[in-house]
Amino acid sequence: MMILSSSALMAQTKGNKAEPAHDDFPYNNEQFADIQMLRYKVEGFDALTLKQKTLVYHLSEAALLGRDILWDQNGRYNLRIRRALEKVYTDFRGDRTTSDFKAFEVYLKRVWFSSGIHHHYGSEKFLPDFSEQWLRQALKDVGYKLEEEIFPVIFNPSVMAMRTNQRDGEDLVLTSAGNYYGEGVTQAEAEKFYAERKPAADPRPIMMGYNSRLVKDEEGNLREEVWREHGLYGSAIARIIGKLQDARPFCDTEKQQRVIDKLIEYYRTGDLRTFDEYSILWLKDTEDLVDFVNGFTETYGDPLGMKASWESIVNFKDLEATARTEKLSANAQWFEDHSPVDPRFRKEKVKGVSAKVITAAMLGGDLYPSTAIGINLPNSDWVRRDYGSKSVTIGNLTDAYNKSARGSGMGKEFVIDKKTLELIELYGDVCDDLHTDLHECLGHGSGKLLPGTDPDSLKAYGAAIEEGRADLFGLYYVADPKLVELGLTPNAEAYKSQYYTYMQNGLLTQLVRIKPGQNIEEAHMRNRAFIAHWALEHGKKDKVVELVKKKGKTYVRINDYEALRGLFGKLLAEVQRIKSEGDYEAARSLVETYGVKVDPVLHKEVLERYEKLHLSPYKGFINPVYKPVRDAAGNIVDVKVDYSEGYAEQMLRYSRDYNTLPDVN
Numbered sequence: 277m278m279i280l281s282s283s284a285l286m287a288q289t290k291g292n293k294a295e296p297a298h299d300d301f302p303y304n305n306e307q308f309a310d311i312q313m314l315r316y317k318v319e320g321f322d323a324l325t326l327k328q329k330t331l332v333y334h335l336s337e338a339a340l341l342g343r344d345i346l347w348d349q350n351g352r353y354n355l356r357i358r359r360a361l362e363k364v365y366t367d368f369r370g371d372r373t374t375s376d377f378k379a380f381e382v383y384l385k386r387v388w389f390s391s392g393i394h395h396h397y398g399s400e401k402f403l404p405d406f407s408e409q410w411l412r413q414a415l416k417d418v419g420y421k422l423e424e425e426i427f428p429v430i431f432n433p434s435v436m437a438m439r440t441n442q443r444d445g446e447d448l449v450l451t452s453a454g455n456y457y458g459e460g461v462t463q464a465e466a467e468k469f470y471a472e473r474k475p476a477a478d479p480r481p482i483m484m485g486y487n488s489r490l491v492k493d494e495e496g497n498l499r500e501e502v503w504r505e506h507g508l509y510g511s512a513i514a515r516i517i518g519k520l521q522d523a524r525p526f527c528d529t530e531k532q533q534r535v536i537d538k539l540i541e542y543y544r545t546g547d548l549r550t551f552d553e554y555s556i557l558w559l560k561d562t563e564d565l566v567d568f569v570n571g572f573t574e575t576y577g578d579p580l581g582m583k584a585s586w587e588s589i590v591n592f593k594d595l596e597a598t599a600r601t602e603k604l605s606a607n608a609q610w611f612e613d614h615s616p617v618d619p620r621f622r623k624e625k626v627k628g629v630s631a632k633v634i635t636a637a638m639l640g641g642d643l644y645p646s647t648a649i650g651i652n653l654p655n656s657d658w659v660r661r662d663y664g665s666k667s668v669t670i671g672n673l674t675d676a677y678n679k680s681a682r683g684s685g686m687g688k689e690f691v692i693d694k695k696t697l698e699l700i701e702l703y704g705d706v707c708d709d710l711h712t713d714l715h716e717c718l719g720h721g722s723g724k725l726l727p728g729t730d731p732d733s734l735k736a737y738g739a740a741i742e743e744g745r746a747d748l749f750g751l752y753y754v755a756d757p758k759l760v761e762l763g764l765t766p767n768a769e770a771y772k773s774q775y776y777t778y779m780q781n782g783l784l785t786q787l788v789r790i791k792p793g794q795n796i797e798e799a800h801m802r803n804r805a806f807i808a809h810w811a812l813e814h815g816k817k818d819k820v821v822e823l824v825k826k827k828g829k830t831y832v833r834i835n836d837y838e839a840l841r842g843l844f845g846k847l848l849a850e851v852q853r854i855k856s857e858g859d860y861e862a863a864r865s866l867v868e869t870y871g872v873k874v875d876p877v878l879h880k881e882v883l884e885r886y887e888k889l890h891l892s893p894y895k896g897f898i899n900p901v902y903k904p905v906r907d908a909a910g911n912i913v914d915v916k917v918d919y920s921e922g923y924a925e926q927m928l929r930y931s932r933d934y935n936t937l938p939d940v941n
């Protein structure tokens with residue numbers, strides 16, 4: 277599971293403090309459409325040993341080699357569209373100053389950013405602002421042949437309208453453009469296929485369907501095309517394996533070498549039991565400074581939440597900041613025992629919650645350019661139950677968001693009064709980090725399913741419920757005196773900054789990410805919306821939280837922070853019950869009632885206020901470039917990190933150097 281850059285947005289509500297003068301790192305890069313590009317600083321890289329730097333270098337190469345896999349997973353035409361657009365971009369000899377060309381440039385940058393033609397976050401298809409005629413002529417000029425069937429995919433709004441459709445009542449598989457299911461496969465067929473294969477009462481079930489596309493052959497029979505070395509995406513996977521082999525000798529420990537060996541074995545066989553074995557080795561490897569994720573990991577892109585998108589992150593431990601999360605994990609059992617959920621749903625013994633703060637060194641696949649700020653893996657319920665999980669928060673990315681958000685004006689516009697704004701300026705960063713830590717280190721790992729509960733029973737609502745559960749755990753405990761006692765929050769007031777920004781985000785500001793007339797689709801946004809709206813509704817009688825109007829503008833007002841904590845605790849208990857019992861109807865009702873619909877009048881107001889600030893609601897990162905320095909024999913003697921590569925330059929280089937898949941897969 278991952279925590280997304282909600283704080284990228286929330287961070288914008290914080291303060292107008294000037295950037296410290298000594299930090300002249302160029303965090304902000306170019307802005308286009310609804311996107312702001314940033315850079316992240318790999319603080320501490322130069323202090324790594326040569327062996328560690330070399331390991332980071334090879335793993336970074338492996339991180340970039342899976343890029344095409346994600347593009348193809350996001351839609352079967354994406355690679356062909358990217359290649360055609362890039363050819364026009366590099367070879368076009370006509371007028372580059374026309375509005376058509378400018379619109380083309382923006383479109384290509386958006387396609388790059390989303391790894392496809394659908395919005396990376398909302399999942400709806402975005403349309404070009406240049407004409408089909410113009411593209412046809414430009415392709416002709418550069419001598420590139422694009423199949424006829426692809427033009428409506430780009431230009432017709434009703435063709436492949438959603439990448440991952442989550443709209444209740446529709447056939448989620450047929451109406452999703454993502455490439456996790458072959459053409460013509462219906463939701464009912466897919467659900468039946470996996471239901472039939474579910475072993476009865478297996479206490480350690482594999483994650484069925486996790487690493488394959490489900491396709492229908494000519495006779496109408498369903499079968500899985502497995503992503504493995506000699507299977508689907510094999511040419512990319514073979515190259516990733518090669519880089520993992522290059523990396524292996526530079527691991528600090530044998531333990532990590534075994535992790536790499538097991539990952540290679542899994543990539544070769546595609547066997548999900550081997551994947552579980554790999555996950556266990558990976559989560560137990562907590563000593564190594566350098567660490568990485570490389571593989572099919574998160575299931576947010578599959579409308580049925582089973583099939584995993586490819587991603588990678590290479591990172592190393594931030595020792596200072598890790599001391600903070602270690603305090604939380606050392607007390608994990610205390611938090612579990614004192615949580616407001618029914619004792620039947622608590623874990624008697626919380627196992628192996630390891631938590632650390634990391635510095636990202638390279639982002640790839642579904643973590644690039646838009647990324648997570650925290651990750652908790654593996655996703656297998658039984659592995660988490662029996663072995664625990666590894667939880668990380670990505671310090672240098674959060675830091676880059678915070679630095680870039682200084683002075684954005686969001687706080688002035690949306691925070692109700694000066695007193696609250698000051699509270700947020702003082703404690704916002706600390707409590708935001710802490711909420712992320714609680715969400716990742718403790719939230720996801722807390723609680724248990726009742727015996728016999730099918731982990732997939734919440735179906736399309738599973739992700740929103742799970743993220744809501746982790747957020748609520750964080751919200752409930754960020755206000756706990758225990759945190760002051762542990763020295764993690766400075767005083768008993770600080771948590772209020774998090775309560776305010778959370779409610780403001782869930783009720784108002786996250787709406788800037790939604791287009792007029794659209795519903796909330798993305799799981800993390802749905803969870804924030806259902807938590808905030810549920811608390812608003814259930815605190816109505818006592819006026820715990822209100823939406824108030826001042827000079828025609830709507831603000832969140834929190835009248836009783838303590839009572840709000842009580843509401844969060846109550847909802848946490850209910851969400852845990854839903855998860856533990858697998859109560860699909862309750863999950864559906866909670867999410868649909870509070871987490872999906874948007875009040876059109878309020879939405880319009882928020883969009884208008886936001887527009888005046890000229891900010892981008894989404895952010896993503898340009899990766900650094902690692903340049904190995906070699907001696908005459910070709911051995912790496914140093915690795916330099918370089919931050920000068922531009923966005924388009926990087927994308928074109930990746931398409932050239934990490935080109936691993938054919939047009940059609």
Ligand code: ZN
Nearest residue numbers: 277278279746
């Ligand atoms: Zn999460």
